Amino acid sequence: MNEKLPPVLEDLRVINDNKELLFGKLHEEGYITEEQKEVIIEETEVIYTLLGDSEKTIADNQSYRDAIGSGAGDPRGAFGVDAGSFLNVRSYYSDLMDSLERMKKTGIMDNLHIIMNSHSLPEMLSAMPRGNKSYISTDMVLSSTEGGK
Numbered sequence: 001m002n003e004k005l006p007p008v009l010e011d012l013r014v015i016n017d018n019k020e021l022l023f024g025k026l027h028e029e030g031y032i033t034e035e036q037k038e039v040i041i042e043e044t045e046v047i048y049t050l051l052g053d054s055e056k057t058i059a060d061n062q063s064y065r066d067a068i069g070s071g072a073g074d075p076r077g078a079f080g081v082d083a084g085s086f087l088n089v090r091s092y093y094s095d096l097m098d099s100l101e102r103m104k105k106t107g108i109m110d111n112l113h114i115i116m117n118s119h120s121l122p123e124m125l126s127a128m129p130r131g132n133k134s135y136i137s138t139d140m141v142l143s144s145t146e147g148g149k
Helices: 005-017 019-028 034-069 075-106 108-118 121-126
Strands: 133-136 139-142
Touching (some): 034 075
């Protein structure tokens, strides 16, 4: 959790900070419905909060265990802290699954899979010509802007 969760949280933070723009654009382009947009915006916030709370609970538990190891904490309290942490994380997990289920019910997960499958890197790059740069497959091709070369 200490290794895997922080990068996931950072990615989710970026998505969460830009959720209106990201999902608004998907709706605008017809990839998702208005209902799906509203649900994914709401659930993105929920998921980000739940994972952040999980990370904090685990970090607090580790801090208490570190205090016990250094002689500052009461070892008899470790069971209570562990039990409380377990119950909190189990509740977060249950809420996370509920959130994912709400998204699945709208069909948005199917839409997102279709978007991912139909937008491979070569397809995306070929759709993004900029000035004298274009792409053939994943290779960048530079072309002259003067003299037809």
